[in-house]
Amino acid sequence: MKTEPTRIAIIYATAQGSTRDIAEFIGAELTECGATVELSDFEHAPELSRFDGIILGSAVHNRDFLPAATAFIRTHRAELRRSDVWMFSVGLGPALRGPIGRRVGNTVPKKIAALCETVSPWDYRPFAGHYERVGVSWQARTIYRLLGGARYGDLRNWHAIRTWSTMVAQSLGLANAKAANIHA
Ligand SMILES: Cc1cc2nc3c(=O)[nH]c(=O)nc-3n(C[C@H](O)[C@H](O)[C@H](O)COP(=O)(O)O)c2cc1C
Numbered sequence: 324m325k326t327e328p329t330r331i332a333i334i335y336a337t338a339q340g341s342t343r344d345i346a347e348f349i350g351a352e353l354t355e356c357g358a359t360v361e362l363s364d365f366e367h368a369p370e371l372s373r374f375d376g377i378i379l380g381s382a383v384h385n386r387d388f389l390p391a392a393t394a395f396i397r398t399h400r401a402e403l404r405r406s407d408v409w410m411f412s413v414g415l416g417p418a419l420r421g422p423i424g425r426r427v428g429n430t431v432p433k434k435i436a437a438l439c440e441t442v443s444p445w446d447y448r449p450f451a452g453h454y455e456r457v458g459v460s461w462q463a464r465t466i467y468r469l470l471g472g473a474r475y476g477d478l479r480n481w482h483a484i485r486t487w488s489t490m491v492a493q494s495l496g497l498a499n500a501k502a503a504n505i506h507a
Pocket residue numbers: 336337338339340341342343382383384385386387413414415416451452453454455
């Protein structure tokens with residue numbers, strides 16, 4: 324019988340911090356479920372073979388993962404492919420509304436789809452992030468509005484993130500995963 328706690332690495336790429344917050348939240352959820360979690364950015368990623376599960380997350384810029392995430396995934400693709408991996412992204416897709424917005428939001432950008440194919444994760448989940456009006460060009464604001472982006476600021480859906488964390492916990496067979504589900 325396995326007595327060691329399940330070890331999970333959560334590795335993230337962020338430009339403005341919202342992806343790191345989400346990675347920390349997922350880490351706290353999985354710790355509550357009984358796992359031992361190590362959290363780091365891609366630049367300080369741990370040696371992967373020590374882990375039972377690996378979660379990779381990145382902010383989306385220009386319909387792609389951030390360069391640090393892409394580089395890491397490409398370099399470690401063989402090892403990642405042999406591991407139990409889950410992936411998430413943080414962008415605007417899930418915050419888009421209306422028929423066109425939803426269609427665009429539900430389409431995985433080509434470069435991200437190609438990265439997912441490289442790794443074959445158990446699941447890939449896009450989460451809404453944080454988008455401030457200040458500093459965004461009028462062209463980008465217009466496109467966002469046309470695609471049904473109704474508001475700016477913190478668009479993160481913590482319930483969706485918690486539900487996904489619970490799903491990962493259950494997939495990993497974590498002892499307290501069911502309890503986490505009840506509180507979701
Ligand atoms: C320069 C820039 C480009 C972006 N490009 C995209 C994009 O192509 N698709 C998308 O869904 N979100 C895009 N976003 C929105 C970010 O992904 C979102 O704000 C996210 O929360 C950023 O995560 P972070 O706070 O971890 O950096 C972009 C944001 C910036 C600042």
